[in-house]
Amino acid sequence: MNAAPRTLFDKLWDEHVITVREDGETLLWVDRHFVHEGSHHAFRKLDERGAAVAEPGLTFGVADHYVPTRGRPVIADPEVAGMVERLSGNAARHGFRLFGLDDPAQGIVHVVGPEQGLTLPGLLIVCGDSHTSTHGAFGAYAFGIGASEVAHVLMTQTLWQRKPKRMRISVSGRLGPHVSAKDLALHVIASIGTNGAQGHALEYAGTAISALSMEGRLTLCNMSIEAGARCAMVAPDETTFAWLAGRPHAPSGAALAEARARWLALAGDPDAEFDRDILIDGNAVAPTVTWGTSPEDALPITGSVPDPEAMPADAARRAYVAGALDYMGLAPGMPLEEVAIDRIFIGSCTNARLEDLRAAAAVLRGRKALVPGLVSPGSSLVKRQAEVEGLDRIFIAAGLTWADSGCSMCVGMNGDLVASGERCASTTNRNFRGRQGLGARTHLMSPAMVAAAAVTGRLTDVRDLPPLEG
C-alpha cells in the first residue's frame, strides 16, 4: 500500500484504517477494549441511546480502580460496592468477559491484559485510562481515551483519530547496575518535559531498550504519557515472543507461526523517518527521584533540591519551583538523600509486576523498614506467584503490609491514602498535588529505590545498599 519506508507506528496505523475522511480524520478498528468500574459515564451514554456493546468478544472488564486491597471480599464503602456491582451488571447484560473482584486473575487492567495474552503485537488497544500506553511495550498501538470515546468504542468498536506525528527516542549503551526502566523513564521525562512528546506517537529503540525485559518495557511505555505521549511502543522481538508463550489468550500452534511472521514484519523499515529523533545515553542514567509536583521534576538521587533563587531569568519557572517546594515541604539546596520519608508504597500499573516485587524484596531481604508501607501486587496472579517465591514473607518480615491487587494508593480512589503532609516514597507514576491523598507529598522512584528508602527512612541511593546474603 505504501512504497515509502514506514515506521512501526506507520504500520500499526495503516493496518487499522477503516476509512479516511476528506479532512484527514480516520476511522480506526479497535482490537481490544478494556473497561473498568470507573467507566460508568460511558455505559450511561450507551444506555441513553439504547445501544448494545458492538463487540463483546473484544471487550474485557477489570475491577481495579476502586477495589479494596484489604478485607476482601467485603467492600466496606457502599458507593464503591455499587460501582463494582454496576460493572458486573454491565458485563452480564452485554455479555463481555469480566475479571471481577472474585476472579483469580483480577488485577490492574494494564497488568492483566499482558498477563492473559490479550495484549499482543500489532493490536490497537484502548481503555478509559491514560496509562493504556503501557501495552505498547508489545509493539501495539495503545492509548487512553475519555468517557465519550469509551462510549463510541462500546457502540461501534471504532474510533476517529488524526494521525499523530512520529517521535523516536533511541537509548544507547546499557543501564547500569540497580538502574531500572523507571529511572530511565524519569530521566527521559525530565529531559523533554511533561509536554515533550505531546501530539506524537513515541517509539523507543536502541541497545538499552533491546536489553530491557518485558516488565521494563511495560514500565517505560506506561510512563510515556507523563512525557505527553498518548501512545508509546517498542518493536516486538524474541523477548516479546518469549513472554507471550503459553499465555491463555495468545495464539499457539499454526496460528502462532503465522502471527510471528506478521509481528516480525512490524519493525520499522531501516530508512523510515521520524518527525523528531532524540538520543539518550543509557550509560549516563542514574537512580532517579522526583522532588516536585510533576513527573518532570526529577533528578539523580545524588543531586540536590533546586533553588528557585538560582533561576533569576525565568519568573514563571521560579514561581513554579517555589510553589512546588512549598507544597512538598522541602528546602532549596537540600541534598535529596537527606529527605526523610513517612511511608512507602509499592504498587500500580507502573511498577507492581513480578520483576518489580523481586527487585524490592532483594533490597529488603534481611532488613527492617523504618517507616510503614503498603505492597499491592499488580495482579492477583502476581500476588500468588510472589507468595510461591516467598516475597510476601520478606515484605512482612520487614514490617510492611502485604495487600491484594488494585490501583490502590497510586490514585487513592479505594481509600488507600497518604495522609495530609505525609511524605511517601512511591513506585507509582504521578506526583501531582493531592494524587495520593489531600496534601500528600509523593516522591516517584523505582521499586528498589523505594525499598532502600524504607530501610533508611530517607531517600537513598540503592547502589549504597547491597543485598544481604541469605
Added chain:
Amino acid sequence: MQSFTTLTAPACPLGLANVDTDQLIPARFMKRSRAQGYGGFLLHDLRFDEDGRPRRAIPLDEPRHAGARILIARRNFGTGSSREAAVYALWDYGITCVIAPSFGDIFASNAVKNGLLPAQVSEADAETLLGLLADGGSLTVNLEALSITVTGTNTTEHHGQRFTFVIDPVRRLQLLNGWDDIDLTLRHTAEIADYRANRATSQPWTFPEPGMPSQAWNIRGAKGRLRP
C-alpha cells in the same frame, strides 16, 4: 453535543502551569453521578481546605473574577489522567473555553467532545493575557476567526487588542457544528463490517473469543432512534 461559535464572557487568569486533571477534579469525587453536577469539585483542593472552607487561594474565587466562563492558564493544561470528569467539572462550573500555550492530548480531545474549546496561544500571548486580565475583564473568543479580543478591562487602553489561537482544523469544525461522533460513524457501518470480516479471516488471533458473535447489527438498530 453543544456547538461553539463565539463567546464573550468574563475571563479569569489562572496563572498556573501543569494543571493536571487530578487537580481539576480530585479522584474522590468521581464516584458520583454526573446528574449531581461536578462544578463544585472544580480545582477543589486548591480552592477549599480539608474542612471544606474556602482558601481563596486562586483567582477563580475572587469577586473581581466572578462569573468567569473563560480560563487562561500556563503550559500543559489538563495533563495526566484521562478522566473526562475534568471537563465535566469545568463545564458544570460554567467554563466553556480554556486558553493556554499547550494542553494534555486526552484532555483536549475530551474537551471538544463536550463542547468546551481548548484555545492554544503562544507562551508570550498567554503571559500578556494573564497580565491584562489580572484585575478582571472579559474577552471575546471567535472560533470562526480563530481570534481572541479584549472586550473589557479596568482600563480601556487595551480594548480591541486582538490575539490569535490555534486548534486542530477537524476539532474546530466539530465544535462549530456540534457534530456527534457516533452519528458520523453510523454512516460507515458497511465499511466497518467489511473491515471486521477481513480481519477475522486474515488475522484470526486478533479475536480471542471467536465464539462471541458481533452485535454490530445493534449499531444499525440504534440508528433508527437517533436524531435525523
